[in-house]
Amino acid sequence: MERVVIVTGANSGIGLALCERLLAVDSQLRLCLACRNMRRAEAARAALLTSHTGARVDLLHLDVGSVQSVFTAAQEVKTRYNKIDFLYLNAGIMPNPQVDIGAFFKGLFSRNAINMFATAEGILTQQDRLNSDGLQEVFATNLFGHFLLIRELEPLLCQTGHISRVVWTSSSNAQRSAFSIEDMQHRNGSEPYSSSKYASDMVSLALNKHKNSQGLFSSVICPGLVMTNLTYGILPSFFWTLIMPIMYLIRIFTNTFTLTPYNGAEALHWLFLQTPESLDPRAKYHSLTSARGINYTIPRQMDIDDETSEILYDKLLELERVMRKKLSERNADTEAQTY
Numbered sequence: 328m329e330r331v332v333i334v335t336g337a338n339s340g341i342g343l344a345l346c347e348r349l350l351a352v353d354s355q356l357r358l359c360l361a362c363r364n365m366r367r368a369e370a371a372r373a374a375l376l377t378s379h380t381g382a383r384v385d386l387l388h389l390d391v392g393s394v395q396s397v398f399t400a401a402q403e404v405k406t407r408y409n410k411i412d413f414l415y416l417n418a419g420i421m422p423n424p425q426v427d428i429g430a431f432f433k434g435l436f437s438r439n440a441i442n443m444f445a446t447a448e449g450i451l452t453q454q455d456r457l458n459s460d461g462l463q464e465v466f467a468t469n470l471f472g473h474f475l476l477i478r479e480l481e482p483l484l485c486q487t488g489h490i491s492r493v494v495w496t497s498s499s500n501a502q503r504s505a506f507s508i509e510d511m512q513h514r515n516g517s518e519p520y521s522s523s524k525y526a527s528d529m530v531s532l533a534l535n536k537h538k539n540s541q542g543l544f545s546s547v548i549c550p551g552l553v554m555t556n557l558t559y560g561i562l563p564s565f566f567w568t569l570i571m572p573i574m575y576l577i578r579i580f581t582n583t584f585t586l587t588p589y590n591g592a593e594a595l596h597w598l599f600l601q602t603p604e605s606l607d608p609r610a611k612y613h614s615l616t617s618a619r620g621i622n623y624t625i626p627r628q629m630d631i632d633d634e635t636s637e638i639l640y641d642k643l644l645e646l647e648r649v650m651r652k653k654l655s656e657r658n659a660d661t662e663a664q665t666y
């Protein structure tokens with residue numbers, strides 16, 4: 328049976344590697360690359376077709392950081408497909424990352440060193456900004472745009488007699504301490520990435536509570552530390568290449584250094600092969616790579632509580648209402664100006 332799979336941020340890194348891996352296990356797949364840059368999306372499609380001749384690969388223009396773009400893309404999806412089997416919410420950004428060198432060396436010689444390498448806890452900050460919708464860019468891209476996409480696609484995702492799955496590419500950098508329910512967009516802090524990923528973990532839990540009965544199941548994964556455009560924004564690629572032997576050495580102590588996009592996509596690929604009933608809604612599924620280079624997936628319990636996840640879910644629904652109103656007013660103004 329033909330399965331429909333949509334992957335956001337599919338033109339590079341972990342998203343593109345996932346597409347390669349999915350086409351390798353299911354040649355009947357109807358794969359949709361949802362990307363903000365159509366030139367890069369075309370190049371990704373061409374690369375996929377080189378290794379999987381005859382595969383059905385569609386492109387969709389989607390900027391998850393723009394409310395209007397999410398609505399337009401969702402409309403397009405509804406005209407193209409009559410069901411969605413998997414929606415991989417993978418697009419993500421980490422703008423202007425800064426590593427606290429002092430904290431890094433302090434951590435290196437502490438008992439917490441392994442945890443620091445696995446989670447970057449306490450050593451990584453970012454500088455966020457407002458986008459054209461007036462939202463914090465990291466929150467809008469990593470979380471809210473994806474939330475809106477699910478909401479818009481509910482008619483396809485929640486159909487009686489059909490199971491749909493959404494999978495969030497979260498991170499082990501998601502930390503409770505970085506998130507505040509009073510400041511869900513993280514306007515006031517310096518860890519918007521960690522906050523947005525922690526929020527996605529909570530939304531996944533809430534989605535399972537509200538939508539499992541309608542056939543929608545949500546999961547979260549962490550791909551581990553992977554060399555992609557995102558990590559090349561933290562340190563330049565030549566520097567990562569220089570320290571690669573050290574990275575393989577660290578992998579002996581923490582299997583979270585998956586390093587390649589193929590390895591990082593392990594948990595995403597693994598989830599594709601599981602039945603939703605066998606999954607734990609409170610677990611994050613981690614891609615891991617052993618020192619010998621063997622890939623595997625393990626679940627770890629997330630540090631989240633039901634009450635906060637429910638409050639967050641309600642706050643996102645409220646923000647959705649506000650943004651819909653804002654957008655319809657903006658569109659009415661533009662229409663009035665053209666007449």
Ligand SMILES: NC(=O)C1=CN([C@@H]2O[C@H](COP(=O)(O)OP(=O)(O)OC[C@H]3O[C@@H](n4cnc5c(N)ncnc54)[C@H](OP(=O)(O)O)[C@@H]3O)[C@@H](O)[C@H]2O)C=CC1
Nearest residue numbers: 336339340341363390391392418419498552553555556557
């Ligand atoms: N690399 C790592 O170590 C880790 C990564 N992750 C997560 O994995 C996911 C994939 O990142 P990764 O592969 O590493 O990095 P990449 O930068 O290679 O991939 C990110 C993808 O998201 C796309 N994207 C970014 N912003 C938007 C937007 N507004 N609308 C649509 N697409 C967008 C990018 O498109 P474009 O090419 O146009 O920028 C790109 O295709 C992210 O969610 C990231 O947070 C989690 C843990 C570790």
Ligand SMILES: CC(C)=CCC[C@@H](C)[C@H]1CC[C@H]2C3=C(CC[C@]12C)[C@@]1(C)CCC(=O)[C@@H](C)[C@@H]1CC3
Nearest residue numbers: 426443444445446447451498499500551552573
């Ligand atoms: C490896 C050596 C010797 C130096 C690199 C130090 C840091 C730049 C590096 C250590 C842990 C890394 C890490 C991430 C980024 C780079 C580090 C801070 C992530 C935050 C990248 C994105 C994620 O989502 C996390 C899962 C990563 C956690 C570990």
